[in-house]
Amino acid sequence: xxxxxxxxxxxxxxxxxxxxxxxxxxxxxxxxxxxxxxxxxxxxxxxxxxxxxxxxxxxxxxxxxxxxxxxxxxxxxxxxxxxxxxxxxxxxxxxxxxxxxxxxxxxxxxxxxxxxxxxxxxxxxxxxxxxxxxxxxxxxxxxxxxxxxxxxxxxxxxxxxxxxxxxx
Amino acid sequence: xxxxxxxxxxxxxxxxxxxxxxxxxxxxxxxxxxxxxxxxxxxxxxxxxxxxxxxxxxxxxxxxxxxxxxxxxxxxxxxxxxxxxxxxxxxxxxxxxxxx
Numbered sequence: 001x002x003x004x005x006x007x008x009x010x011x012x013x014x015x016x017x018x019x020x021x022x023x024x025x026x027x028x029x030x031x032x033x034x035x036x037x038x039x040x041x042x043x044x045x046x047x048x049x050x051x052x053x054x055x056x057x058x059x060x061x062x063x064x065x066x067x068x069x070x071x072x073x074x075x076x077x078x079x080x081x082x083x084x085x086x087x088x089x090x091x092x093x094x095x096x097x098x099x100x101x102x103x104x105x106x107x108x109x110x111x112x113x114x115x116x117x118x119x120x121x122x123x124x125x126x127x128x129x130x131x132x133x134x135x136x137x138x139x140x141x142x143x144x145x146x147x148x149x150x151x152x153x154x155x156x157x158x159x160x161x162x163x164x165x166x167x168x
Numbered sequence: 169x170x171x172x173x174x175x176x177x178x179x180x181x182x183x184x185x186x187x188x189x190x191x192x193x194x195x196x197x198x199x200x201x202x203x204x205x206x207x208x209x210x211x212x213x214x215x216x217x218x219x220x221x222x223x224x225x226x227x228x229x230x231x232x233x234x235x236x237x238x239x240x241x242x243x244x245x246x247x248x249x250x251x252x253x254x255x256x257x258x259x260x261x262x263x264x265x266x267x268x
Contacts, residue, residue: 018205020180022189027197034201040197041208047170048219057211061232065204065241072245073197076252081195088261091192098188105180109173118223137224138231141179144212149235159245163246166253 003047014040015152025086027073031066038062049122055138175216183209194259196251200244207237 017037024030038061045054088094125133138146186205193199211230218226248258257263 003170015181018185030198045215050213050215053227053230065238074268087192088194094191095188098184102184118221119220121225138228141226143264152225152239156242158240160246164249
């Protein structure tokens with residue numbers, strides 16, 4: 001019973017926070033609500049026995065990516081932003097399209113069929129701890145994608161510097 | 169025990185909020201934030217699948233998604249800074265140079 005109550009709290013909180021993110025006029029408020037949302041999502045990961053991912057969510061998303069957003073917003077000087085119209089003119093159409101796709105997916109969730117179960121039961125994970133077992137899978141089975149991820153990050157660093165550099 | 173379908177439903181709701189936000193907002197920063205929202209919704213469903221199907225590949229995928237999200241945020245914000253510097257606009261309806 002207790003997990004259900006917790007899940008309902010987190011479901012309501014994440015939904016409300018995500019709606020607040022897209023409706024606030026001030027971008028700083030949006031990003032701060034996003035911060036609260038990321039902490040709630042990290043708590044959901046803890047429910048799902050992904051302790052390392054919960055830590056990564058807080059450190060990387062809340063600590064790095066959102067701070068980057070906040071830096072850019074404070075640098076850009078968006079004083080007039082609160083006085084302008086935040087939505088495009090055709091927003092009721094977009095909202096109705098979104099709600100209808102949502103209903104469509106909800107109707108199809110009922111017919112979801114589970115695939116075969118994998119070897120990593122909760123007992124196996126508890127014996128070896130979550131972080132160790134995730135590391136084992138990441139560095140053996142997914143070693144090549146892991147190396148490609150480093151190239152993606154390198155390209156992002158170089159691209160960001162090239163784009164943001166002033167032409168002289 | 170919370171059923172897996174609830175997690176898929178929650179992930180769907182957050183994803184569609186992100187999609188709607190991406191469509192209705194004029195501000196480019198909020199549109200980038202909405203992309204992060206969508207990526208996070210997918211992460212929730214991947215971790216839920218990983219737990220309920222007892223397979224760790226879902227969690228490994230989330231690592232790669234976080235990597236790509238970080239790269240995307242860096243590049244997107246760099247483009248934004250360049251746009252503001254050259255045109256002084258952060259609203260999508262003011263950036264019409266390509267006549268798309």
